[in-house]
Amino acid sequence: xxxxxxxxxxxxxxxxxxxxxxxxxxxxxxxxxxxxxxxxxxxxxxxxxxxxxxxxxxxxxxxxxxxxxxxxxxxxxxxxxxxxxxxxxxxxxxxxxxxxxxxxxxxxxxxxxxxxxxxxxxxxxxxxxxxxxxxxxxxxxxxxxxxxxxxxxxxxxxxxxxxxxxxxxxxxxxxxxxxxxxxxxxxxxxxxxxxxxxxxxxxxxxxxxxxxxxxxxxxxxxxxxxxxxxxxxxxxxxxxxxxxxxxxxxxxxxxxxxxxxxxxxxxxxxxxxxxxxxxxxxxxxxxxxxxxxxxxxxxxxxxxxxxxxxxxxxxxxxxxxxxxxxxxxxxxxxxxxxxxxxxxxxxxxxxxxxxxxxxxxxxxxxxxxxxxxxxxxxxxxxxxxxxxxxxxxxxxxxxxxxxxxxxxxxxxxxxxxxxxxxxxxxxxxxxxxxxxxxxxxxxxxxxxxxxxxxxxxxxxxxxxxxxxxxxxxxxxxxxxxxxxxxxxxxxxxxxxxxxxxxxxxxxxxxxxxxxxxxxxxxxxxxxxxxxxxxxxxxxxxxxxxxxxxxxxxxxxxxxxxxxxxxxxxxxxxxxxxxxxxxxxxxxxxxxxxxxxxxxxxxxxxxxxxxxxxxxxxxxxxxxxxxxxxxxxxxxxxxxxxxxxxxxxxxxxxxxxxxxxxxxxxxxxxxxxxxxxxxxxxxxxxxxxxxxxxxxxxxxxxxxxxxxxxxxxxxxxxxxxxxxxxx
Numbered sequence: 001x002x003x004x005x006x007x008x009x010x011x012x013x014x015x016x017x018x019x020x021x022x023x024x025x026x027x028x029x030x031x032x033x034x035x036x037x038x039x040x041x042x043x044x045x046x047x048x049x050x051x052x053x054x055x056x057x058x059x060x061x062x063x064x065x066x067x068x069x070x071x072x073x074x075x076x077x078x079x080x081x082x083x084x085x086x087x088x089x090x091x092x093x094x095x096x097x098x099x100x101x102x103x104x105x106x107x108x109x110x111x112x113x114x115x116x117x118x119x120x121x122x123x124x125x126x127x128x129x130x131x132x133x134x135x136x137x138x139x140x141x142x143x144x145x146x147x148x149x150x151x152x153x154x155x156x157x158x159x160x161x162x163x164x165x166x167x168x169x170x171x172x173x174x175x176x177x178x179x180x181x182x183x184x185x186x187x188x189x190x191x192x193x194x195x196x197x198x199x200x201x202x203x204x205x206x207x208x209x210x211x212x213x214x215x216x217x218x219x220x221x222x223x224x225x226x227x228x229x230x231x232x233x234x235x236x237x238x239x240x241x242x243x244x245x246x247x248x249x250x251x252x253x254x255x256x257x258x259x260x261x262x263x264x265x266x267x268x269x270x271x272x273x274x275x276x277x278x279x280x281x282x283x284x285x286x287x288x289x290x291x292x293x294x295x296x297x298x299x300x301x302x303x304x305x306x307x308x309x310x311x312x313x314x315x316x317x318x319x320x321x322x323x324x325x326x327x328x329x330x331x332x333x334x335x336x337x338x339x340x341x342x343x344x345x346x347x348x349x350x351x352x353x354x355x356x357x358x359x360x361x362x363x364x365x366x367x368x369x370x371x372x373x374x375x376x377x378x379x380x381x382x383x384x385x386x387x388x389x390x391x392x393x394x395x396x397x398x399x400x401x402x403x404x405x406x407x408x409x410x411x412x413x414x415x416x417x418x419x420x421x422x423x424x425x426x427x428x429x430x431x432x433x434x435x436x437x438x439x440x441x442x443x444x445x446x447x448x449x450x451x452x453x454x455x456x457x458x459x460x461x462x463x464x465x466x467x468x469x470x471x472x473x474x475x476x477x478x479x480x481x482x483x484x485x486x487x488x489x490x491x492x493x494x495x496x497x498x499x500x501x502x503x504x505x506x507x508x509x510x511x512x513x514x515x516x517x518x519x520x521x522x523x524x525x526x527x528x529x530x531x532x533x534x535x536x537x538x539x540x541x542x543x544x545x546x547x548x549x550x551x552x553x554x555x556x557x558x559x560x561x562x563x564x565x566x567x568x569x570x571x572x573x574x575x576x577x578x579x580x581x582x583x584x585x586x587x588x589x590x591x592x593x594x595x596x597x598x599x600x601x602x603x604x605x606x607x608x609x610x611x612x613x614x615x616x617x618x619x620x621x622x623x624x625x626x627x628x629x630x631x632x633x634x635x636x637x638x639x640x641x642x643x644x645x646x647x648x649x650x651x652x653x654x655x656x657x658x659x660x661x662x663x664x665x666x667x668x669x670x671x672x673x674x675x676x677x678x679x680x681x682x683x684x685x686x687x688x689x690x691x692x693x694x695x696x697x698x699x700x701x702x703x704x705x706x707x708x709x710x711x712x713x714x715x716x717x718x719x720x721x722x723x724x725x726x
Contacts, residue, residue: 010110010118018122021091025084025126029134032080033070037138040066041145063147071138072155073240077163078233085167086191088123089174090184093275097183099283106280116275120175120268127167135160154246162233162253165260169229170195172267179274180292182285186351190296194267197299199228204306208380211313212322214453215388219403219426219465220477229260245412286352294365297348298372305341305373312336322381334377341373342366388453390478391445392468394438401433401505402441402496403465405673410508411574422574430467433505440495441466445480447489453481460485460676485676490555498553507549509542509568509576516542516568524567525580525591527600528665529704530696531567536594538568541587548584556581557674561664563600579673598696600665602706604657606694609649611703612659613685614721616644646721655716659686662712666705681708684721 015022044059044066053059095101105115135156142148173194174187181187209216236252243249274289282288287296313333317325325333345366350356378384403425410423435441445466455461462484467477483489496502504510516538523534523541534541545566563582569575580587591597650656669680686706690698698704 007114007118010114011122014118014122015126018091018126021088022126022130024087025130026133028080028084029130030137032076033134033138034141037067037070037141040070041142041147045145060146063145064149064152067142067145067147067152068155069241071135071142071152072159073162073237074159075234075237075241077159077237078166078230081163081167082170082230084127085170086174086188088126089171090178090187092119092123093175093178094184096178096278097283099280102280102283112276116272120272123171124168127171128164131160131163151246155249158249158253162256165257165264166229166233168264169260169267172264172271176267176271176274179271179278180288182282182288186286193296193300195230196228197303199231200303200307204303204310205376205380207310208306208377209387211310212380213383213387215390215478215480217465217477217479219479220401220430220467220475229263232256248412286354293352294362294368297345297362297365298369300348301341301344301366301369302372302376304344305337305339305369306376308340309333309337309373309377325381330381333381334374337373337377338370341369345369389449390476391442391449392470392476394442396470396472397438397442398469398471399434399436400438400441400469401429401467402435402502403429403467404462404506407506407673408508408576408578409574411570428508429505432508432511433501434469435496435499435501435505437495437499440492444482444489444492444496447486448481448483451481451483453479455481457481458483458485460678484558484674490558493554496554497557503549503552507576507578509578510546512542513539520570522567522569524569525564525596525598526567526667527564527598528667528669529600529706530598530698532596532598534591534594534596536590536596541566541590542568544586544590545578545580545584547586548581551583554674556583558676561600561675561679562668564598564668600668602660602663602688603695604653604660606690606696606698607656607660608689608691608700609651610656610659611647611649611687611689612717612721613687614646614718614723615683615685616646616721616723617683619644619723644723646723648717648720650717655714658714659717660688662708662714663706664709666707669707679710681710681713684708684713 041063044062047053047062048059053062095105108115139148139153139156142152174191177187177189177191177194180190210218233256236256240249240252243252278288287293317329320329346360349361349366353361383389406425410425410428412423451457451461455463458481460483461481463479464482465477465479467475469475482493484493509516521538523536523538525532525534557579560581560583562579564580566578566580566587567575568578582588588597650659663686664680666686684707686708687703688706689703690700692700694700
């Protein structure tokens with residue numbers, strides 16, 4: 001009999017011994033694909049009977065979407081595939097945990113290579129066949145109901161490949177864990193460590209970075225989990241599900257195909273090599289290979305130490321700045337990390353030997369665990385490597401991107417139907433902002449070092465996020481504090497913000513010539529009080545605004561009030577809000593030419609009455625309205641502050657004229673992107689009720705909010721609304 005025939009015979013015998021695994025796998029897959037398909041399609045048909053869709057075309061699209069949801073990327077898929085992979089992998093090699101079974105298997109004249117191949121490949125066959133049959137049945141059900149099109153089949157195929165590779169990673173990791181362990185429980189624990197310790201360490205260290213480093217960046221510095229496939233899948237599945245463009249989905253999953261294939265291959269090779277070298281007497285032990293014990297102990301104990309340290313920090317010092325922690329607090333946190341690592345180490349030693357007295361064995365690896373956990377804490381707490389002092393040498397930087405504030409959304413559009421998909425702000429800035437004046441950026445940041453990167457030490461401090469693209473190919477990002485009120489910073493900020501590179505990197509509309517020419521835009525102009533929908537040529541309005549933006553820099557934005565903004569909207573929450581300043585002549589001229597410009601300055605003759613509320617904060621012992629209180633304290637604070645409130649309504653034309661000359665729309669006043677927050681009086685609320693025959697289409701019954709410009713509160717208002725004790 002040929003070796004091929006012998007392999008098939010052994011494979012057939014192995015399948016017979018795994019019949020219950022076949023049944024469970026098939027039932028789960030049938031429920032997960034054809035079962036869900038039946039539910040989804042039935043629900044859509046029920047909705048159609050209720051008249052939810054209105055037209056046959058919308059009903060048909062809904063059926064396609066339902067089939068796509070049932071066959072494509074699913075949020076539940078990572079967990080379901082993980083359960084199947086763990087079950088199939090452990091069941092196939094569980095005989096290694098019984099000395100009797102090991103003797104029986106090894107007594108058969110079969111090479112270890114052949115034995116491993118039979119069990120290993122049969123496990124993959126069980127998953128693949130049950131998965132493939134379930135998908136074919138689900139596609140058939142969708143086809144019978146007219147719910148299959150090209151997109152459904154393509155996404156089904158992409159998800160199939162992804163799930164198979166994901167299965168292989170989990171399957172191989174579980175088999176590797178089985179080879180390292182001496183029983184099922186320990187094998188499960190090792191599998192979790194193999195698949196999740198990268199994520200756990202990354203999360204813990206990222207948290208410590210946020211706690212102890214003033215310049216830790218969370219805009220550009222995305223957490224880079226290298227091997228945790230479960231969270232890789234979870235973090236991206238919603239994007240794959242909702243992405244409209246197939247080419248974007250394909251580009252999104254390809255890196256995972258490659259990464260998971262490599263990872264699965266490495267794990268599979270290691271599992272095979274350990275299988276060949278696993279001693280028969282390892283059955284019944286906790287760990288099959290003694291050399292693995294200290295490595296596993298150190299990895300788990302250090303992670304446990306860092307985790308406990310973080311939990312303690314959050315529980316006790318959540319509202320205390322890390323820089324203000326005392327040495328005693330640092331000792332407490334450092335000691336908690338070391339103690340947790342110590343307890344974890346001794347527990348693992350006791351588990352290894354099934355003997356509590358073994359907890360004190362292998363002191364060296366225990367000490368390594370404790371010291372490593374404490375050293376990691378000290379590195380972050382004392383900033384041993386100077387993380388917070390990092391400002392690169394300008395000649396080592398190729399380009400930079402800066403995030404000043406959340407300004408607008410970024411998105412792509414499918415021109416065939418006008419539907420859009422969002423882009424993250426950090427990703428867009430990374431790909432589109434390439435600032436070249438590195439000297440200006442580094443000089444600006446060096447000035448912030450004197451204030452220890454703390455905005456509270458500055459007159460008007462703001463945090464900015466900078467991504468440096470070094471000439472070495474490395475990218476480094478930090479959060480820095482910059483004082484906008486420091487006059488010496490103005491020139492440096494002008495050199496950064498007043499550039500074409502900044503404008504085109506920050507505002508997507510500069511690179512949207514093709515996008516703007518389509519007719520699915522909703523364009524609105526707001527003066528901070530009224531939103532006016534425009535029926536104008538979006539391309540011409542864009543050109544006018546871009547022309548005005550050529551003069552835009554920090555000085556302009558800082559020293560001039562924004563009188564309105566343009567809103568180019570494609571879908572809800574996907575729009576460009578573009579600032580308009582009083583000296584944007586081209587934009588304002590175009591809006592006036594189209595008869596749609598609404599100035600921010602109020603016409604006194606249009607006002608019916610003005611109500612002014614003075615909160616008299618200066619008489620409230622310095623307590624601001626937004627003082628942090630909870631429960632009964634909050635209620636008491638509200639009652640107390642209401643006692644200081646004074647309200648007056650003015651309808652005299654002369655008083656109205658003086659007030660309107662000193663106010664500005666509230667929405668524009670709270671836009672502190674660039675201007676000094678002291679530009680406006682924060683202790684007053686001003687509400688205007690307009691006449692029914694006002695020049696612009698105000699709603700007379702609505703009170704429109706405004707703020708007083710600093711130093712411009714009329715004397716009669718101040719006198720009439722000031723606090724006088726009862």
